Amino acid sequence: MDKAGSPSRLPGRSSGLAVLAALVCAAPILAVAWIALTRDSGDYLQHLAQTRLPVYLTTSALVALVAGGGAGLIGTTLGWLIARTDFPGRKTLSWVLILPLAVPAYVAAYAWLDLSQAGGPLDAVTDGLFPTIRGGVGAGLMFALVLYPYVYLLARDTFASQSADAYNAARTLGAGPLTAFWRTSLPMARPAVAAGLALVAMESLADYGTVSHLGAPTLSIGLIRAWSGAGSLVDAARLSLVLVFIALVVFGLERAQRSRARSVNASGRHKPAPRLALNGGPALAAMAACLTPLLLGMIIPLGRLVWLAAHTETATGLAAASLHSLTLAGITALIAAALGLATAYSLRSRTTIATLAARAAGLGYAVPGAVAAVGVIAILSGTQALIDPAWRALTGEVFPILLTGTGAALVFAYLSRFAAAAISPSETALARITPSLDGAARTLGATRRRRVWHIHWPLIAAGVTSAGLLVFVEVLKELPATMILRPFNYDTLAIIAHNFASDERLGEAAMPSLLIPLVALLPMIFVARYLSRQDR
């Protein structure tokens, strides 16, 4: 017996896993909301509202604005250059420009502050003219330099898929090349750019390492202080809600401006625009434009750290920390890829429950790591409190602290934040398998097993692998949730780097800071090349 639906509907049977993914992603934020709204808080929050909260809010806004502005400018320009022009090195740059995502913003910040602070090499060479990279503007610039690939990727793909028709129509209506670009190509790319900007803003707001090193007190600093300083779960939860609220506003704005606009031509026919061939001066300018963010975001900061590392004795414990980082990132990536694939599969069934589950899982991406960590603590300590009395009654002993003190709690928090990132690559990959492809295989006698292994898997393997690797890199870079949830004496590379850096021992921070982008680089190259494939 076989089940067949309407032509556009595909059999998808992994709804159970999709619901699990949704629960994992949404549970922490729901727990945070529950605690923030139902429990009484101490005086801390009131005190905070009267003193630091306005500063947290304005700094957050400044950081997000500078980050968004910078990333928007860099990402849109590079996206257009790569998609619509041709110059030597364009094909390689197309994916190389994505690589700064492998560099955590706080690593760039360590190097840039060290280079530009009073007495640093840049300060000395320019005789004090080079401004010190610090504060809200400095932090925003760091985010722009390493997060612009989000905007670049979306802008590039949009510019590349834009039909030449709209631009040509504008030309026939009397617009010059620049006017036509400004009035047709750019507005058509706006939704994609806005989606990229929303991601950049979110990542900046969720960051802890960069803003704490550069002295830009954003909300996440307040959040971590509420937890680690005042030790108040309720206060942390309330600040989390503020942060999540801002995140939802950011994403809401992005959706709202996208709602009516269509950036793709409705006819479905697609005649790609010819590339503008650049030669001589313009070609050099284009190359310079592409190399500048690479230099500033990756090569210079990593170069400085290499120099620092070479001039400092390497700290102990790096091998263990590397192992911890790799283990956590590896486990999370595998689970996230599986959950993402399952969710994408169940989305194909187009049932209400699958769609709801996928959307709920997607919510996780709007939840900063620190918030996810607070939520996980709330859930696990709640569970502990539930089990404890029963355990005591049975054994006469206190229930061992299994939940909050283990790596499992960390993986839970990572998943709730990053599993969403694994859904959409799988969804995109699965979208290549049209219902008629399934139908064709079936009419040719292929069983379900053969369809999955010979049609589906070869078509989605690279996409699913990319999704997993992306999560791997994100977990490797993650700091705030790790700080809150890590088991006692369980250091990761990010933790060691942060601890040394905040002790002003930058020489010792250099090696762990370098190891993160080095480990992240290979997976990132795979992801970048996958995302830049022509026939994707």
Place this chain on the structure above:
Amino acid sequence: MADTRTVLSIRGAERRYRADHAALAGADLDLHAGRITALLGPSGSGKSTLLRAIAGLERLEAGSICLGGTCWNDTATHVAPEARRVGMVFQDYALFPHMTALANVAFGLTGPDKTTRAQAQLEAAELGHRAKAYPHELSGGEQQRVALARALAPQPSVVLLDEPFSGLDRRLRAELRERTIDTLRTAGTTALIVTHDAEEAMAVADQLALMDGGRIIQTGPPDDVWMSPVSATAARLLGDVEIIESQVTDGQAKTPFGPVDANGFDDGQPVSVLIRPRAFTLSLDPDGPCTITRRRSAGPHLTHRFASEIGEWTAQTPAPSPIREGDRVSVELDPAYVRVVAA
């Protein structure tokens, strides 16, 4: 057409997507051995649903689909598509993008010699030299030929083609159509081609089936169906037609252009008189009852729109014609292109 053995028979096929909308509302159709049937209907008439139901990609709520003595669909059974061995050419071709043309064609084959057989199939489609090409490296026409080769390779009992020539430009379309027909004839395959293009349907078919509202409303050889549509809807599906409502008196139906034979309908019965534009013969006549309101050239013929006090109609007349806009004309009917059906 010696062999008219029925290969596949569909009876009372029903399928609804929503409670109020039936995609198939009791469709009956027979496919005959080695013959090409064209299924013609407007979009939304249920053509593709019927095709998908035959392939097993769609489940019927009522009715049966039987191949010879084996029923694929009836109230109790639904044979899975992979067990039916039906060949299908999809509208978007559905070539597997990660496989070469050869691997695509070999997909439905089994046995040690499957690559050889697939290669032979490609050679037959004159695509032997493109065996190693991936779908995105093939032109639209080549993709269609690979899709057809893939569907034919396992020697299916029936081949289904869903709008196989849409999405191609006009010239290529005609060429590919001839090629496809030749291929199907050479293979001696029973085929069902879905199309919404009347000209195409008549050009390819041994048997034409007209579909509307989820039902097959008429079947027969294309010429017969064209000359003797059973209803106004059937007539409209095959081309422009003027419809004049009338009543039978003395074995004849009255029209503004004179009476026509009532085709056996009883006196007093309301009927529709279906008139093809080419049935009208216009002649210049200063005292004629009609005036030309529009004249358009269309290559080998012209269309004249003409009006009297009681209505306006369109005639198709051979080019060249001296009749201009504003001329007065008298009108005669050629009974060969007139048909009386129940109103």
